Amino acid sequence: MPDPKPKGEKADGSAVPLTRADRARTVASVLRRQVMRGAFFGGVLPDERALIAEFGTSRNTVREALGLLRDEGLVERRRGVGTVVVGRAYEHPLGALSGLAEVLQRHGEVVNEVREARVIRPPLTVSRRLALPDGSKAVYLERLRRVDGVPLSLDCTYLIPEVGEPLLAHAAGTPRTLENHDVFDLIETATGTPLGSAEVSVHATVPDPATCAVLEMPEGCALLAVERLTFLADGRPADLEFLHLRGDRLTLHATLDRAAGHTEPAGSSLL
Amino acid sequence: MPDPKPKGEKADGSAVPLTRADRARTVASVLRRQVMRGAFFGGVLPDERALIAEFGTSRNTVREALGLLRDEGLVERRRGVGTVVVGRAYEHPLGALSGLAEVLQRHGEVVNEVREARVIRPPLTVSRRLALPDGSKAVYLERLRRVDGVPLSLDCTYLIPEVGEPLLAHAAGTPRTLENHDVFDLIETATGTPLGSAEVSVHATVPDPATCAVLEMPEGCALLAVERLTFLADGRPADLEFLHLRGDRLTLHATLDRAAGHTEPAGSSLL
Numbered sequence: 268m269p270d271p272k273p274k275g276e277k278a279d280g281s282a283v284p285l286t287r288a289d290r291a292r293t294v295a296s297v298l299r300r301q302v303m304r305g306a307f308f309g310g311v312l313p314d315e316r317a318l319i320a321e322f323g324t325s326r327n328t329v330r331e332a333l334g335l336l337r338d339e340g341l342v343e344r345r346r347g348v349g350t351v352v353v354g355r356a357y358e359h360p361l362g363a364l365s366g367l368a369e370v371l372q373r374h375g376e377v378v379n380e381v382r383e384a385r386v387i388r389p390p391l392t393v394s395r396r397l398a399l400p401d402g403s404k405a406v407y408l409e410r411l412r413r414v415d416g417v418p419l420s421l422d423c424t425y426l427i428p429e430v431g432e433p434l435l436a437h438a439a440g441t442p443r444t445l446e447n448h449d450v451f452d453l454i455e456t457a458t459g460t461p462l463g464s465a466e467v468s469v470h471a472t473v474p475d476p477a478t479c480a481v482l483e484m485p486e487g488c489a490l491l492a493v494e495r496l497t498f499l500a501d502g503r504p505a506d507l508e509f510l511h512l513r514g515d516r517l518t519l520h521a522t523l524d525r526a527a528g529h530t531e532p533a534g535s536s537l538l
Numbered sequence: 539m540p541d542p543k544p545k546g547e548k549a550d551g552s553a554v555p556l557t558r559a560d561r562a563r564t565v566a567s568v569l570r571r572q573v574m575r576g577a578f579f580g581g582v583l584p585d586e587r588a589l590i591a592e593f594g595t596s597r598n599t600v601r602e603a604l605g606l607l608r609d610e611g612l613v614e615r616r617r618g619v620g621t622v623v624v625g626r627a628y629e630h631p632l633g634a635l636s637g638l639a640e641v642l643q644r645h646g647e648v649v650n651e652v653r654e655a656r657v658i659r660p661p662l663t664v665s666r667r668l669a670l671p672d673g674s675k676a677v678y679l680e681r682l683r684r685v686d687g688v689p690l691s692l693d694c695t696y697l698i699p700e701v702g703e704p705l706l707a708h709a710a711g712t713p714r715t716l717e718n719h720d721v722f723d724l725i726e727t728a729t730g731t732p733l734g735s736a737e738v739s740v741h742a743t744v745p746d747p748a749t750c751a752v753l754e755m756p757e758g759c760a761l762l763a764v765e766r767l768t769f770l771a772d773g774r775p776a777d778l779e780f781l782h783l784r785g786d787r788l789t790l791h792a793t794l795d796r797a798a799g800h801t802e803p804a805g806s807s808l809l
Contacts, residue, residue, distance in 0.1 A: 285653060288746070288749075289680075289748070289752075292694075292748065292782075293680075293694055293780070294661075296694060296780035296782075297780070299741065299763065300765045300780075301663060303739070303741055306663070321661050321662050321663070322661045323659055323661075335746050338744075338746065382556060382560070383556055388594055390568055390592050390593045390594075392568060392572060392577070409556070409560075409564075423567060464793055464794060465793070465794045466791070466792075466793050467791070467792045468571065468575075468789050468791050468792075469740055469762070469789065469792075470570065470574055470762075470789045471743070471760035471761055471762045471783075471785030472570070472759075472760050473609075473744055475606050475609065477557070477560070477562075477563065478559075487744055488743075488744065489742035489744045489760035489761070490760070491741075491742045492570065494567075509568070512742075514742030514743060514760070518740065518741045519741075520740075521737075521792065522736070522737050522738070523735060523736045523738055
């Protein structure tokens with residue numbers, strides 16, 4: 268149980284002044300979104316004086332906020348230049364059930380490095396999510412997605428045999444198919460069946476050193492761990508994916524509707 | 539630039555066996571989702587032998603996978619019991635434009651600890667997102683959301699004056715209004731204007747120690763940093779929020795539609 272009387276509140280229920288760390292977090296939240304949205308022309312943040320004026324806060328708070336973004340690997344200080352954005356950030360429209368490549372190919376050359384592509388016996392919990400009989404086979408596909416050479420996500424995909432096997436056969440006959448295509452395209456091309464909907468869960472986690480190394484991420488950054496269960500248009504599950512997206516390079520974006528939330532059951536109101 | 543020939547691939551283009559760290563990540567991905575979905579009856583994970591059978595992998599891989607989940611603060615080993623889930627995880631339906639409390643109140647007593655609630659002069663970038671004239675005032679509301687005493691999210695909200703000022707007036711006349719209500723309820727009640735849609739961006743980040751302390755999170759866990767710009771039904775922006783959701787306690791969940799992704803502009807296809 269927490270303290271009976273929360274810290275931020277006086278006896279009469281009114282709020283008390285926040286600490287500098289609280290103010291720095293608030294400033295960092297706003298700047299972080301600007302960095303991720305590519306809002307800073309030329310990739311250089313406004314100088315300290317401008318940030319102090321913009322946020323109506325102290326120099327120390329601004330410095331602390333910039334320190335938070337540096338610790339997250341989003342910006343760095345460059346002598347004679349100021350605080351600059353490190354690397355490039357991309358927005359992934361979560362709404363469109365598009366593969367990431369469909370989005371990223373506008374930004375650079377997308378290549379999926381194939382790490383594994385074969386028939387396996389999936390864990391029971393995976394076969395159940397895919398509505399496969401216990402003991403059934405599945406196709407496992409693991410790929411590292413790069414844009415202009417920079418790894419953005421590590422995608423681990425379990426496909427039902429009716430989808431995965433034609434997909435492997437198609438890939439065997441067509442060089443670089445797995446490298447150059449989104450999983451959604453692959454499924455629709457290999458099976459001739461259109462996709463219907465997907466259930467997506469998004470979780471934030473700190474990656475282990477091996478995952479950092481594969482994604483070439485600086486340590487101290489976070490991952491978006493996305494589970495995506497995709498259905499064919501006829502309602503059968505097609506594949507279950509575990510996507511590991513670099514938190515310092517990718518933001519998920521969606522537009523939601525209040526009305527839908529009131530009328531549809533939770534989780535199905537995006538349709 | 540990466541190596542010209544990716545590590546996971548042989549000269550003939552076929553994949554090579556993955557490392558144990560790769561297999562552990564795959565196992566951990568599946569188990570992580572089960573933990574977050576509350577799939578383990580009584581909060582106890584299957585024992586090592588069962589996991590080895592389920593995942594068709596070695597004891598060392600299973601141990602490494604469980605170690606990853608321990609490092610993330612999701613499970614711990616208890617002598618004589620096994621590996622148990624730490625704390626409670628919640629799914630937040632991202633699709634429904636519902637406040638988190640609307641979802642969480644099914645699970646326990648939701649209290650929003652008010653840390654700040656006052657008229658401020660917002661940063662320029664915030665006023666522009668809210669379509670306010672430069673130099674305009676706004677209302678800033680900062681609350682720590684707890685379920686049954688456990689902090690789940692720190693919510694920093696900038697409201698346009700036409701919404702925020704009636705909201706503060708309403709709260710002043712009605713004790714514990716801010717403590718007991720979602721921001722969406724507050725807005726609709728205070729202004730009598732229904733909400734329309736929201737633009738949501740989701741980012742993963744590692745919190746600084748001060749934020750960990752406020753959220754009572756173990757260090758080494760990640761945050762879901764959500765920016766949400768909500769519009770009134772008439773299309774005016776109502777508020778801009780920066781939500782800091784505990785990554786070890788909350789998962790965002792949504793159902794998406796492939797068809798919409800093809801016909802609607804990116805980011806607006808959830809409607």
